[in-house]
Amino acid sequence: MKKFYSLVAVAAFTSFGVAQAQDVIFNETFDTYEGEGGNDGGWSGGLNQPAIADGVDEATGFEYLKAYQADGAVKIGTGKAQGFATTPKLAGLNGNAKLTFRAGAWNSTSEQTTLLLEITGGGTLSVSEVELTKGAFNDFSVDIIGGTSETKITFKGFQPASARFMLDDVKVEESLATIDYSEAAKAVSNTLWTNTASFNVKEKSVVEVYNMNGQLVKSFEVKGVQTVDVSSLAKGIYIVKTTSNGKTATQKVVKK
Incomplete structure (x- = not known):
């Protein structure tokens, strides 16, 4: 069985910062499931997909x-x-964690592509929805803040019909060494961008810019006080992820 990976889409947008993952709390790869699907290129039509009984599998x-x-x-x-x-229930969860998963939308003309994320049993999610691609898996990463051993995560389509999607590789990892949001703000000198973005970092840092759908749209390296051309970015809100010496922080910016 092969699993095909496409665009990496990170949706870890939270003012609490981004944490480094450590212990695995939950991991489901669905490898026991047979039939046809996105891992072998099947995203539409009359696929052989055995039904799973409603309720707990x-x-x-x-x-x-x-x-x-x-x-x-x-x-x-x-x-x-x-x-x-x-x-x-995410037994062993106590505090912040990282949820990662792969998902893609059914490939039909009428299919919507928004995937809703819900949390119950304690805690909040850094985002409540992500945008899927028709006919392809994307990778997503979402922060869980203040989770408990009673926490559950629900994935569901945006509307009552024509909201089909495929889900794979759902993992929850314990987080530690959280970086404060204020630390991220120090790296990004100006949060209102026009044609340039200014940075002030002590060590060489990798900068990744994501749109609000969680898609990586620009990446580069900076060191010291540096200005970077961002004129190619469309107007809108972006999340800037800065990584240095294994530590990561995020900052929201606006491109005018």
Whole structure:
């Protein structure tokens, strides 16, 4: 079974900062699921996707509504029903963590592409929705803030019908060494960008700029006091991720 990886989309947008991952709290690869799906290029049409009974699935611990086996992944929803996938309780979670997963939208002309994320049992998520690509898996990363051992995460389509998606490689990792948001602000000297962006960092740092869909749109390195041309970026809000010596921080900026 092969798993194909495409665009890496990071959605870790939170004023609490970004943390480095350590212990794995939960990890589900859906490798026991058979049938056809995105991992073998199947995103539309009459695919062989065995139905999974509604309720808690013994194989994975996920609770499902309208779920189907999809070749090492799970497909959620139908053309007429929304469906959802909810993780088991995240036993061992106590505080902040990193949720990562792969997901892609069903490839039909009427399909919407927004994936809703919900948290229950304690804690908040850094984002409540991400934008999927039709016919391809994207990688996503979301911060869990203040989670507990009762926390569950739910993935579901944006609307009651034509909101099908495939989900794979759901992992939750404990976080530590959180960087304050104020530290990120020191690296990005100006948060209102026109044609240039200014940085002030002591060590050589990797800078990644993400749009609000979590897509990487620009990356570069800076050191010391430096100005970078960002005129190619469209107007809007972006998240700037700065990484230096293994430490990461984020800052929201506005491009005029």
